[in-house]
Amino acid sequence: MKPLNILYLHSHDTGRYVQPYGHAVATPNLQRLTEQGVLFRKAFCAGPTCSASRAALLTGQCPHSSGMIGLAHRGFSLHDCSQHIVHTLRKAGYFSALVGVQHVARSADAIGYDLVAKLESNRADGVAAAARKLLADAPKQPFFLDVGFVETHRAFPPPCPADDPRYCIPPAPLPDTPQTRRDVAAFKTSARILDQGMGSVLAALEESGLAGSTLVVCTTDHGIAFPGMKCNLTDHGIGVMLIVRGPGGFEGGKACDAMVSHIDIFPTVCDLLEMEPPGWLQGRSMMPLVRAEAEEINDEILAEVTYHAAYEPMRCVRTQRWKYIRRFDGRTRAVLPNCDDSLSKDVWLHAGWRDRRLAEESLYDLVFDPNETGNLAEDATCAPILEEMRARLRRWMEKTDDPLLRGPVPAPPGAVVNDVDGLSPNEPTRRAL
Secondary structure: OOOEEEEEEEOOOOOOOOOOOOOOOHHHHHHHHHHEEEEEEEEEEOOOOOHHHHHHHOOOOOOOHHHHOOOOOOOOOOOOOHHOHHHHHHHHOEEEEEEEEEOOOOOOHHHOEEEOOOOOOOHHHHHHHHHHHHHOOOOOOOEEEEEEEEOOOOOOOOOHHOHHHHHHOOOOOOOHHHHHHHHHHHHHHHHHHHHHHHHHHHHHHOOOOOHHEEEEEEOOOOOOOOOOOOOOOHHHHHHEEEEEOOOEEEEOOOEEEEEHHHHHHHHHHHHHHOOOOOOOOOOOOHHHHHHOOOOOOOOOOEEEEEEEEEEEEEEEOOOOEEEEEEEOOOOOOOOOHHOOOHHHHHHHHHOHHHHHHOOEEEEEEEOOOOOOOOOOOHHHHHHHHHHHHHHHHHHHHOOOOOOOHOOOOOOOOEEEEEOOOOOOOOHHHHHOO
């Protein structure tokens, strides 16, 4: 196939809370992109924390294999930046450029892009303007253009008039209260701003005449920044939007119900471009799904957390029917610094969240319990399923040499972490020795 340009559009903390997934969140530009491309209804990140997720997508490896087990700006790093997709694409003649958020390295210059746009802010208007300029200036082709928006990260803007809190409903894990309604209204306004920015970049792609020869990959890092979502291994945390449009079958407004992971994107690019995939890739190409050659490429999805603001080691395995989550820290209470401060968090805290017990193991039936609230790990009738899911997780951890198999995982020297018994990620931190 003739080399394709690649436009990688990504947001912060958006989950699947956009219009194409049926939510009352106005994102008309993403809806238009979806109607032209393929919507992956069951797409998941490999780790519901910012840097871990992005590194997994861009290296094609689970976070503990790539080395990104925490947050880049707090001192965690990749084992090998040469495993980033830009280096594989460079060998195929690709020019690479970054505009906006990257969150995979402390400094974008360490990654290896040919061009890093210098911006005063990673807000949507500034990111979109810089990306539009790059596209208008006839970029060298083929190109890999990485465009990252800080939206919908907290802090959210005040709700706009169209997002009146009186007429909003909070996401499933949260109660319907004035505070949670206002919180989700502000999120919806942030999503509008994100959509306008992404729409502006997509319009520039059309104006440049390059849309027909460009693969657009639009996604986010993980679930939304609400309690029980971001930094959690339920589908509320690991479920992500994934919309792909372009040549090779990514067209026609199709919806795909197969389970896919962010680590499948790198192999898909290699397959589509007829490039030899690097040996470190752990995902599978999605092309058999797109070509209608297979109904599934994965019989299980794996995801993990090790560090976010604080240490909270946990792993999960998901099939179409079942979810198994295992915590490895021996704690029976939530690690509250790993939840961003918010009105919704205040609601949970005032109701006694700090004292609610957590199970070491959780098993959920995703058909009868899609919100993952009824733990079946101690249900004797589910014992065979629990054993199967334990075995699946163990095989993956052994295959990928998960450091948790050897005990607690220390943060790298100098990394900044919060006290696990704290309340907020904004509290004083300490440096790992």
